[in-house]
Amino acid sequence: EGGGGGGMASSRKKKKGGVVTQKGAQTLHAQHHYYRVRVELAGHTLQEENVYQLKAILLHAVRNLLGEVGLVVPIDVLDHSGITGHSILRIPADHSTHIWAAFSLLAEFEGHPCTIRVVKSAAFLPGLALS
Amino acid sequence: GGADMVRFKNRYLLAEIHWKDNLNDPNLTGKAIVKAIRRAASFLLGDFGGAILNHSMHVKYVNTGTNFCLVRVSRDHLRMAWTAMTLVTAIEDREMLFNVVHVGGTIRSCRKAALARDRKILALLGNAEEDGENE
Numbered sequence: 001e002g003g004g005g006g007g008m009a010s011s012r013k014k015k016k017g018g019v020v021t022q023k024g025a026q027t028l029h030a031q032h033h034y035y036r037v038r039v040e041l042a043g044h045t046l047q048e049e050n051v052y053q054l055k056a057i058l059l060h061a062v063r064n065l066l067g068e069v070g071l072v073v074p075i076d077v078l079d080h081s082g083i084t085g086h087s088i089l090r091i092p093a094d095h096s097t098h099i100w101a102a103f104s105l106l107a108e109f110e111g112h113p114c115t116i117r118v119v120k121s122a123a124f125l126p127g128l129a130l131s
Numbered sequence: 132g133g134a135d136m137v138r139f140k141n142r143y144l145l146a147e148i149h150w151k152d153n154l155n156d157p158n159l160t161g162k163a164i165v166k167a168i169r170r171a172a173s174f175l176l177g178d179f180g181g182a183i184l185n186h187s188m189h190v191k192y193v194n195t196g197t198n199f200c201l202v203r204v205s206r207d208h209l210r211m212a213w214t215a216m217t218l219v220t221a222i223e224d225r226e227m228l229f230n231v232v233h234v235g236g237t238i239r240s241c242r243k244a245a246l247a248r249d250r251k252i253l254a255l256l257g258n259a260e261e262d263g264e265n266e
Contacts, residue, residue: 067177069214105178 030123033096035089042113061106140206145233145241148198151226161190167222172215
C-alpha cells in the first residue's frame, strides 16, 4: 500500500530528513522522476535511430534556461519510439521541475520551431503506463 | 501592521582583482566589472540565472588603486553571483581573476575586513623593511 496513510487514527509523525515515519510505515521519496515526452520539430520527424538529435534538443532547452550549470543534471533517454514519437526520460527528482520548465520554454532548435511536451510524469517507471 | 514590510537582505562580496598583465588601470569602472560578471552569469546560469543577477546584482564600489571591488547581491542569490564571479576571466578584454576575500551583510563589515587585510599586508612589509635595514 502507498505510504503515508492518512486514515490512521494514531498519527505520530516524525519527519527525519524527508522521511516520514509513522509507527513503522515509511514513505521514501523517489530518487528519479520519469517523464513521457513528445518532441516536435517542425518539418522533421525524429527517426527512431536518431536519438542523438533528440538528446541534443533536450540539452539545448536546458542550456538556454539553466546555462552550463544546468547541464550537470543527467537526463537519461530510456526509450524512444519513432512510431508514436514518444520518449521516456529519467531525471533526478531534485531537479525535475527545473528541467520540465526548461522543456516548456523551448521555442526553436537550429532555426526550426520546436516544442517539447511532457505527456506524462510519474515517480516510478510503471506509473507511466497508468491512464 | 508589519505584513507588507519585507526586509531586503543583501550580501556584499569584497573581491580583489588580479590582473594578468599586472598593470593598473585608473579608468576601471564598476559598469565594466558588472558587465563582465553578468556575461559570465548568462553563460553559466542561462536565461534564468542571468536575468536574476541582472536584476539583483550591482557593483557598489571600485578602488582602482588597490584593485578591490564591492559587489552587492541579494542574499538568496549569493552563491549564483559568487559562482559567476569565480569564472570571470576578462574585463574589457584584459585577462584577470577575481579573488573573493570577504562576504558580509553590511558595507561596514566589508570595510573592516578590507582594513584588517591591509593592516596584515603592511605588517608583513614592515618586517621586511626592518630585516633590510640590519645590513
